[in-house]
Amino acid sequence: MNMKVLEKHDNSHLRIIENIKKGDNNYPKMLENIKNKPQELYVEGNLDILNMPSITIVGSRNMTDYGRDITKKIVKELTLAGICIVSGLAIGIDSVAHQTCLDYGGKTVAVLGCGLNKIYPKENKKLYKDIIENGGCAISEYEPDSEANKINFPARNRIVSGLSLATVVVEATYRSGTSITAKFAFEQGKKVFCIPNSIGNKNSSGTINLIKKGAIMITTGEEILYEIGLIDKIDKYGELLEKQRLNKIDMIEQEELSKLDKQTQEIYLYIKENKIVSAEAICNDLRMDIKNVNVYLTILELKGLILNKCGNSYVLRDELYV
Amino acid sequence: MEEKYLNHGEISLAHYGVLFLDELPEFNRNTLEVLRGPLEDGEITIGRATQVLTYPCKFMLVASMNPCPCGFYGSDKECRCSDESIKRYLNKISGPLLDRIDIQVEVSSVKYENLDSDSIEESSEQIQKRVNMARNIQKKRYEGLGIFSNSELTPSLIEKFCTLDSTGRAILGNAFNKLGLSARAYGRILKVSRTIADLDGSEKILDRHLLEAVQYRSLDKKYVV
Numbered sequence: 001m002n003m004k005v006l007e008k009h010d011n012s013h014l015r016i017i018e019n020i021k022k023g024d025n026n027y028p029k030m031l032e033n034i035k036n037k038p039q040e041l042y043v044e045g046n047l048d049i050l051n052m053p054s055i056t057i058v059g060s061r062n063m064t065d066y067g068r069d070i071t072k073k074i075v076k077e078l079t080l081a082g083i084c085i086v087s088g089l090a091i092g093i094d095s096v097a098h099q100t101c102l103d104y105g106g107k108t109v110a111v112l113g114c115g116l117n118k119i120y121p122k123e124n125k126k127l128y129k130d131i132i133e134n135g136g137c138a139i140s141e142y143e144p145d146s147e148a149n150k151i152n153f154p155a156r157n158r159i160v161s162g163l164s165l166a167t168v169v170v171e172a173t174y175r176s177g178t179s180i181t182a183k184f185a186f187e188q189g190k191k192v193f194c195i196p197n198s199i200g201n202k203n204s205s206g207t208i209n210l211i212k213k214g215a216i217m218i219t220t221g222e223e224i225l226y227e228i229g230l231i232d233k234i235d236k237y238g239e240l241l242e243k244q245r246l247n248k249i250d251m252i253e254q255e256e257l258s259k260l261d262k263q264t265q266e267i268y269l270y271i272k273e274n275k276i277v278s279a280e281a282i283c284n285d286l287r288m289d290i291k292n293v294n295v296y297l298t299i300l301e302l303k304g305l306i307l308n309k310c311g312n313s314y315v316l317r318d319e320l321y322v
Numbered sequence: 323m324e325e326k327y328l329n330h331g332e333i334s335l336a337h338y339g340v341l342f343l344d345e346l347p348e349f350n351r352n353t354l355e356v357l358r359g360p361l362e363d364g365e366i367t368i369g370r371a372t373q374v375l376t377y378p379c380k381f382m383l384v385a386s387m388n389p390c391p392c393g394f395y396g397s398d399k400e401c402r403c404s405d406e407s408i409k410r411y412l413n414k415i416s417g418p419l420l421d422r423i424d425i426q427v428e429v430s431s432v433k434y435e436n437l438d439s440d441s442i443e444e445s446s447e448q449i450q451k452r453v454n455m456a457r458n459i460q461k462k463r464y465e466g467l468g469i470f471s472n473s474e475l476t477p478s479l480i481e482k483f484c485t486l487d488s489t490g491r492a493i494l495g496n497a498f499n500k501l502g503l504s505a506r507a508y509g510r511i512l513k514v515s516r517t518i519a520d521l522d523g524s525e526k527i528l529d530r531h532l533l534e535a536v537q538y539r540s541l542d543k544k545y546v547v
């Protein structure tokens with residue numbers, strides 16, 4: 001039987017945390033077959049999405065810029081394909097995965113290693129609220145008032161990997177919670193996907209080790225969908241998406257670019273060619289005055305054609321550097 | 323023991339000059355917050371048990387900082403900092419203080435081969451000439467108002483001297499929506515574009531002056547998740 005526990009949320013409105021026991025009708029099907037399946041679960045939000053096709057995205061708390069960008073890209077592709085994103089509400093990659101999924105109107109599941117009234121880490125309280133309010137859900141095997149305790153976090157990871165069809169590891173060090181999640185996924189007979197990364201990188205030892213152990217290296221969301229059998233041909237789907245994307249860029253480019261003056265066009269094409277450039281490089285290579293370059297860069301930014309990234313660099317809006 | 327006389331501090335010593343703070347986030351946060359009032363009012367009041375004194379301190383604040391504790395964030399070299407430590411580092415400078423800094427520019431590190439590059443550079447004499455010209459324009463414009471330069475403009479004076487035409491207003495509106503500039507940056511951008519226009523010898527603030535000024539709010543529009 002289901003028991004409804006009513007709890008106050010920020011002393012403002014009521015929230016409902018549902019208690020599901022093993023054997024209940026609405027016990028997540030994905031968890032039926034895992035080892036050590038939780039005796040009971042506490043769930044807040046939209047329970048139905050626990051039975052949607054879903055993918056787990058996990059990664060380092062100390063993510064790099066590369067990790068952030070690639071997580072956004074992959075989550076975007078999966079979300080637009082109608083996949084639910086499962087993650088652990090930790091800071092770093094987890095938060096980016098949840099947030100990006102919400103940004104693209106997707107549904108996402110947060111698995112907590114503590115009670116649902118004691119959201120950890122605290123800085124993700126708003127993200128938690130956003131997840132619930134946008135048709136996602138939060139799930140924990142601990143009583144709502146259980147405090148966060150480090151020793152519970154590794155065990156939580158079996159639910160993180162258990163709830164989904166496969167697990168994607170973006171960045172991880174050799175010994176980390178992320179590696180534990182991947183280990184559980186292997187044990188549960190699920191595919192593990194890793195994003196390639198330079199072997200000297202601080203966050204690559206975990207992913208490289210996983211690849212050695214049989215994780216599949218992927219670079220796009222389509223490849224994941226293909227590997228788990230949700231689409232039957234990779235290049236068709238990938239090509240189509242890529243074509244659409246390029247067409248869209250071409251259209252915007254032609255339309256917007258034709259309205260701009262010659263020098264602004266020149267700068268745009270220069271950024272397009274060099275991918276990531278500084279204002280100084282533009283001045284030097286195109287022999288322009290910094291005064292004018294700043295004007296043209298603002299025009300391009302306001303048109304939504306380029307982005308100003310940290311470190312005095314500019315990139316095309318649609319061109320993540322991955 | 324209480325000091326017998328209240329001496330003036332660094333900011334009063336910098337009266338009508340430049341106060342340069344290197345590695346801004348390394349200063350004590352309270353020390354930095356104290357700057358807010360003087361930056362706005364041009365004077366500082368020090369109160370102790372024995373006396374209360376007000377010193378003038380119309381100074382120009384110039385500061386430098388790294389993008390993160392290790393200094394490599396956003397550069398070619400690998401940054402060793404975590405997201406949290408970068409946030410913590412940048413948070414040492416409060417929003418209100420950042421808002422009082424008119425011009426924020428990011429510069430990338432210089433590569434060895436570019437140390438003696440052949441790029442055209444303006445000489446200091448030329449720059450001095452330009453700056454003096456702009457200063458004279460401002461002096462003339464603000465005659466009788468008790469101020470000398472654009473940086474001293476009050477909100478009501480901004481309305482009077484930094485008028486925009488309809489396209490200029492559209493650009494600014496667009497910039498606020500698209501680049502996520504804070505409302506407090508509004509007056510700053512107008513003042514800076516007024517100065518750019520003066521340097522250009524232009525009586526009106528043209529679109530290009532405004533567009534250039536927007537580019538100097540790099541910390542405002544910086545996007546860090």
